Amino acid sequence: MRMRALTAAAAVSMLSTLTLTACGSEDSGTASGPKDTASRASSDAPSSSDEAGSSEAGSLEATVGDGKGFASGGGSAGGTDTSTGGTRGNDGDGTGGALVSCTTKTTEVTFLASAQHATDRRPAKATVRVRNTSSSPCTLTGAATLTAKDDRHKDGSVQVDNSDAWPDAVDIPARGHVSAAVEYIDSPSDGNGKGKGKGRDSCPITASEVEIALPQDEARGVQVRTEGGEPARFTVCAPEKATLGAFER
Template sequence: MRARARISTTAAVFALSALALTACGGNDDSKADGDKTSASASASTGSSSGDSAGSASKTKGTGTGGGGSSTGDKDTSSGTGGSNGGDSGATSACSTKNTEVAFVQSGEHAGEQAPATGFIQVTNTSNAPCTIVGATTLTAKDDQGKAAPIETDNAGNGTDAVDVKAGGTAKAYVAYTDVNFEGSASGREVCAVQASKVEIALPDDVARTVNVTKDGGAAGSFNVCTTDVRVGAFETA
């Protein structure tokens, strides 16, 4: 009886050990399965995140490119508009190519309180407006060459842009002294410079020589007794 009892007890111990081992093995398998499932889920999540990030990156890149293209189109359009606007308001400079110039002596002699006043006249001979902007130069040379030339301009009296319409004219008045107040009565009209011609240069243009005339068109003389000659700003007639 004791032998059987020991055998039964031993068998029971083996049985319990086997169950314990089986239980341990089952836990390892479950853990392995759990790790596989977790790894699979992580891989799936990583793949999904990568795809989403890639898609977002592609979408962002496309959007940026589209914005750049759109901005470029706007810049081009704006530049074209600006160019057209500038062309529509542009005028040619008044020069020897599109104008005639005259110099008219003063109709009255200078007095002690007021100068003689002649004028430069510019006539636009073209079919489009032209602009005078800048300093116009006037040079008078003595016909006999006995005195130094007198040169002056209107830089100090206003050189703002003046548009002269096609066929129109502009005038700049010239103040000077044509009487010698220190001389005798018979020599009052004898000045150092007596010029039948003058040179006139419009802004940024070559000088041209013109005859001095009276107001009616007859031949005249630009008699200058002092060096104080002032040219005013141009005004349209």
């Protein structure tokens, strides 16, 4: 009886061991199964880099296929370059750099009577001088006008401009000046000997002040002076022969 009991106990112990071993094998197989499945799924699924490559390839094919993508991209790049070029163009031009007109606000005008009287061979020659009083250059474009009226309230007057002179435009640097010659007859002789012996009082115009209008500007009164700055008179005996030349530096 004792031997049978021991044999039965040993059999139960062996059976338990076999059962535990079998369970362990099943658990191990079960645990490895999902890993293998996930591993296979991972290997079968496309990677993100592969997807990106496929997307780029597909985009390139679409672009080349219809041609619209290239045109659109080129237009955008071209627009950027054009904008940049325009900016450089504006800088190059100085937009400011454009010169403004010389006006009464930015200039000072003087009228210098001729130092010598006219003769039969040459006219008297006065000078109109325009000085730029501003800190920036300005330009004279077009014709300037000179008008003189007799101080004695005679009917005579003279008005000339330099529209026929050359050049028709001149730039005056900051603090710089330009000058124009005024040629006129200030003696009673008309150049042919007629009128000799008469005094200058017989001339139709004797003015101590003239009016000068710069191009595209209003007229201003200017005192007649000598080169030394003394008061003088602008006497014109033959108004039809008076001329105003171009402004020059």
